[in-house]
Amino acid sequence: MIDAEIVQRFREILGPKGVIDDPDDVAPWLSDWRGRYKGASAAILSPANTDEVAATVRLAAELGVPLVPQGGNTSMVGGATPPVDGSALILSLRRMNRIRTLSPENNLAVCEAGVILSTLHEAALAAGRRFPLSLGAKGSATVGGLVSTNAGGTQVLRHGSMRALVEGIEAVLPDGAIFDGLSALRKDNRGYDIRQLLVGAEGTLGVVTAAALRLVPAIADRAVGWAGVAGPEDALRLLRHLEARLGDAVEGFEIIADDGLGHVLSHIPGTRSPIATRTPWHVLVEADYAERREPDARALLETALGEALEAGIIADAAIAENEAQAEAFWRIRESLSEAERAQGPALQFDVSVPVADMPAFMTGAAAAAEAAFPGSTASSFGHLGDGNVHFHVRAPRGTPDGPAWIKAEGETISAFVHDTVVAAGGSISAEHGIGQMKRAELARLASPARLSALRGIKAAFDPKGLFNPGKLIP
């Protein structure tokens, strides 16, 4: 247990602004935003710069105090929630929120860990560039958290996840040493890639204090379309067709089941189906160009969708006539989780398999889950082109007590879905990470070689186990 004396030691190095221990101020940061995990902590440590982070880490090592790094606290897997026993302190990076440099010439932004994603978006746009990664939590999620969880989103198809966008990292390692890998070298073969190791490490190998992030040209011309298809197979055929026609301009490609669309139309006011034909599956597609050309994006997408219609790949299609309509199309996709929650209790899985295998997985896994758990319904939506969907198993209609159903069935259904994923050569965490939510399942399903590598690396960096205890490493 952390006592007042220990907190005082940190206050001596961080000053009064650097330590928050009023329980009312600490409380909001003790649970995750979905309310699934609740921890305890005597204080939030909030250093103002990298040197203060290093001093904090050294003192914590000296005192044997575990630290839970935290950015915007938007983890989907309880990755930033402290242990329940109050044994750890929260290490918040939110005060380190400076964009150190932003160079449009070099397409590079060096951001401190606490920079909020939407702030980076705005700064990049103001400089005629953009940072091509976005997600629902963009108003809270921070650069440090995005790096540490290798965040994804809807633009991975073209631009990759954070791993591909990080050109440099500054971090404080568990021994208090500052790892200065911020210099944005496009080529660097001085041994193991420590930067890539810190990406997605969920704060278990140290704490990311800043990152050099790649920017891309701003969008000059954009087209958003909607297509109705018979199934995921045809959706993937459509993607390959669009890639052949539009190249890597295809930036968004999301698949949505018709029942998911139905839930949005039922529960989200002001939404309507973009197409008149009722089809079992839908695809939202966006093509983006950095320059204006003739034919423009809309004409190119229209032609390509027309060809797909003629070839029988799709059954119907619509192109957004203007920005408002484009936003309306995207709103359907972005409201899916909310609509599903309004519809009833469900277990949600963030899984991936090889792209080519995803159509068979989507239909096969849903049928298998429905057969194994009579009365439940299963479907998926999301990033087909990345081989990553969010797979939902919904409680039988009329289930009176959602949380009780989840408590009773959650573990069995999770094991079933994860076993199906593993059998398909896939990953039980595509973009959300492991955190505390999937730790036991990782232990159950990872190969001995992977587990021993994870444990070995963890022990090499953090032999005392002080960084984000209880997360990731089984």
Added chain:
Amino acid sequence: MIDAEIVQRFREILGPKGVIDDPDDVAPWLSDWRGRYKGASAAILSPANTDEVAATVRLAAELGVPLVPQGGNTSMVGGATPPVDGSALILSLRRMNRIRTLSPENNLAVCEAGVILSTLHEAALAAGRRFPLSLGAKGSATVGGLVSTNAGGTQVLRHGSMRALVEGIEAVLPDGAIFDGLSALRKDNRGYDIRQLLVGAEGTLGVVTAAALRLVPAIADRAVGWAGVAGPEDALRLLRHLEARLGDAVEGFEIIADDGLGHVLSHIPGTRSPIATRTPWHVLVEADYAERREPDARALLETALGEALEAGIIADAAIAENEAQAEAFWRIRESLSEAERAQGPALQFDVSVPVADMPAFMTGAAAAAEAAFPGSTASSFGHLGDGNVHFHVRAPRGTPDGPAWIKAEGETISAFVHDTVVAAGGSISAEHGIGQMKRAELARLASPARLSALRGIKAAFDPKGLFNPGKLIP
């Protein structure tokens, strides 16, 4: 020392074809192709499949025999040469040379470690795709070596180095466990990225037995141009201009000093300057398109170079009229090392700095080296767009004994150049790796945080130090 009894133990698990111990057959693999390093080894172990590799590794662990993984043995830094004391055996992957699958639909080739790069090139082309990484040693270099050294080349600007092209890895770890990370998942957040850790590990963390590699569409339309510029600053301006006009079609962008061109014209028969104007620096540029369009690649590049001429960014330019001329332009670039060797003794450095800083580095470092070592001349050429050049310091004209000069001055000049690189925030190894050649310099120049991370990871994977001893880890 390895005796016949030990070799016999390996023969029992690998069969007669799996062990080469006739000294005449072993000899060619004991030194690097540049003849800088010469080791000794009683035998080459040559397993036929992954299970045999695992059995070999387990037996080696049991017997305490160090292993030196070897592919095409084309390392630039002595990375695949065994220790001189004969204490290790060579673990050759050359028999594992099967392309397991090649799927044009999925843009993916799963290759065993011993597949030779040019074989992969041909197989991809036959399927209407290409593998977008090439280098001088493509007729010998193998997939396993390319992965293990994170190889680069002249297409990194657009497609990245091996790190970006590897979608999956199968490896045998030092404890003999098979790490099966071959499933090509575009998204996988199950903790630390073990695959990325094995890329560029130079065989010190285990041995790569197969890799899933990303293919891209074949080139349908190609344009190759040459431009004369006043200096590296203008060359970088030209690159930015071409990127603004041609987007990521710009696949090759190589800078060459006029003295380097002069050496090629002097020493390589049949070469001529592509432009009539004498300029201090030159740029070779290639733009590639996967589809034919109007205007075509040549017209697009011609227009863009014309604009650059008008804007005063370049002084002269030429476009290759046909494939033969395109090859002739590239031949100049590819003959640079050979021409430099013919010109006289030189020390060669493979270094990187942030792209934006490279022009100042190229001119500044050359001037500094020439001032520090009177009589010597220095210049650089290579991948400006990656912030990576090959920097040469040549012996004073008329130096009678090249090797003696290198022996006398090598260490001092190396230290000088590397210090200059580190001061510029750069890397002493951009694409060639550390091997045995740069190990001492890495120890001297890497930050304590990096060194301790490298050592910690090595110890976690290979506590007995049996994998590629004497390489990479100081």
